[in-house]
Amino acid sequence: MSTTGKVIKCKAAVAWEDGKPLTIEEVEVAPPQEHEVRIKIVATGVCHTDLHFLYTSHRKGGFPCILGHEGAGIVESVGPGVTKFKPGDKVIPVFVSQCGECKNCRSPRSNLCDNSWWSKQQYDGKTEPLGRITCKGRRIIQFEGLGTFAEYSIVYEIAVAKIDDDAPLDKVCLLGCGVSTGYGAALNSAKVQPGSTCAVFGLGAVGLAAVMGCQAAGASRIIAVDINKDKSSKAKEFGATDFVNPNDHDKPIQEVLSSLTDGGVDYSFECVGNVELMVSALEACNKSWGVSVIVGWNNTEMLSVSPVQMIGGRRWTGTVFGGWKSVESVPKLVADYMAKRIKLDEFITHTLPLEGVNDAFDLMTAGKSIRTILKM
Template sequence: MEDMGTKGQVIRCKAAVAWEAEKPLTIEEVEVAPPKAHEVRIKIVATGVCHSDLTFLNEGKDRARTFPMILGHEGAGIVESVGPGVTKFSPGDKVIPLFLPQCGECARCLRPDTNMCNKNRGFGMQGVMRDGTSRISCKGKEVRQFMCVASFSEYTVITDDSVTKIQEDAPLEKVCLLACGVSTGYGAALNSAKVQPGSTCAVFGLGAVGLAAVMGCKAAGASRIIVVDVNKDKFPKAKVFGATDFVNPKDHDKPIEQVLAEMTNGGVDFSLECVGNVGVMRSALESCCTAWGTCVIVGYTETQELSVSPMHFLLGRTLKGTSFGGWKSVESIPRLVSDYMNKKLLLDEFVTHTLPLEKINEAFDLMTSGKSIRTVIKMAD
């Protein structure tokens, strides 16, 4: 594809800017600088709205130094231009920017048992590139880039080890969900829990991540998949992804872990917490059977502390966490895109709403009211 005529120039475009914590985002004209060495400037075509964006916004009171910020980390787009030293991307490539890089060189990338590349450690939550600055500004002020991505902007700049090229015919308004939510839940079951064929699983929370975890449990061959949510309206959707049993804690006057123990003759083999609430995390752990039960924490929170008895572990339970579902990002996401294109993985079923960037706050309202699974923001052409 030909150069868009903007290479080396500052691009003025629209973005949804968070000026402070707990306040609605505002649509602003921002300036996006050209990419520096080993950076790629991307025209964002579509982006999912993830619960982690909202969590960061609402838990950001103590992060005054990180605002203003452009949230969004579940995007897909087209390469506009590349900086010096970039060899794997060219203008016109369809790509997914990644909040979790894969540099292929650090000790973690060289290990097969982790995906936690060290390259962006400490930068993502601060919203700066590796040189300590952002590439986006507004009204003369530097605007931070959430998770080093900032996909709530029509253009963004990202390091070249945090981008992956995908097949040309992939619909960006669908595969953007693989940049976070769907990959995270799906991989939590397959890679982190390592759900076994014939096993019994419990998934707590039926947002996009929880539904993707259900899909992962099914793909792994689980024979029973129990879903737990206080919103019964989500149960039919969970059935589409493979859920077999449906539990609403509001329907019971005993702790949910007790309900599950009675349903399963002592507890589930695997449980996945996809809410980001420490009370639910504890219930998920206690829902596992002793001796071999494994609980994986997928939900995100930074402000709460989890309190558990050591006896859970002495009795043989395992508690672990996951980031991005254990996928090594750059190499795995194109394969997941291919699985979607070959109908081995569902994506369309997650998208309940599609909105323009101007209605970004409406997307958050749909999320908090439980009316959406995933809202996709489509940028203007």
């Protein structure tokens, strides 16, 4: 029986308040309205940003919420005015949309979109997405405009990328955030040059993807940095040439890296979201031409650094979604995976049902997982 035009009742993992475990609830997903797409979520990755929001948001009006922003699924139905998608299409919803019409979308210098929920929310702190999902009579917010910890979700059409019909959704879902972000940080944001030296701080999925991007760009030396010694072999699987554990040294990590590289690396990437580590990553760069990219997410603390660190020519920059223009780039990244040009399977350490979402968070905080996939 067709569900088009009808309310769909399904399961979702709902965060009712900050800092509390998610609970599996029956939710009601309304039919899509104009320029909206309703998606049957097949699989979703569990990203550290979901955990960060749950335990550090403290934002009034931020709950109840369906977390999840690294999903993949199949179009169930579309709203009026939608012409690029049809029921049955395989898609990846993206938290940085691409309308193709705003100033940022028209510029090759940015991958942000003035019309995306993400951009608006960062600037006004108020914009909340959609409101098409309810539970126990309450409107449920969809995290980053997506909310993929649910069997069905509704997304604006400008935040949906159509992908290869043969793509395995439980693998390519990782291209909705973590892998694309780290990989693009090296290729797009830093523009790593062949023969260069790089340092990647933090070896979760994003950091390992940055390592992979540095290798793809032709870096000759890639130093992976993490306090978890068990990450060493995994980093080398993705292309790292060296592994450094800060706990093995009695001086600051930036000094260690500087001594290892005759004055600092050409490029560094902070993939944790720790402001002190961001400064360390900057100072680990060559003082004359080094480029340091902030990849890790942190919206609760301020950065502080002496201008002397920058005046000689070092550059500090950041990246959102690895600089990829989402709707046009994600299908190409899927094609690269299908052609074995980039890794995805190697990031997946655990696969759980939706009911295991809290276990996935536990695995992450214990440092026992790279990426856990939830299958609906």
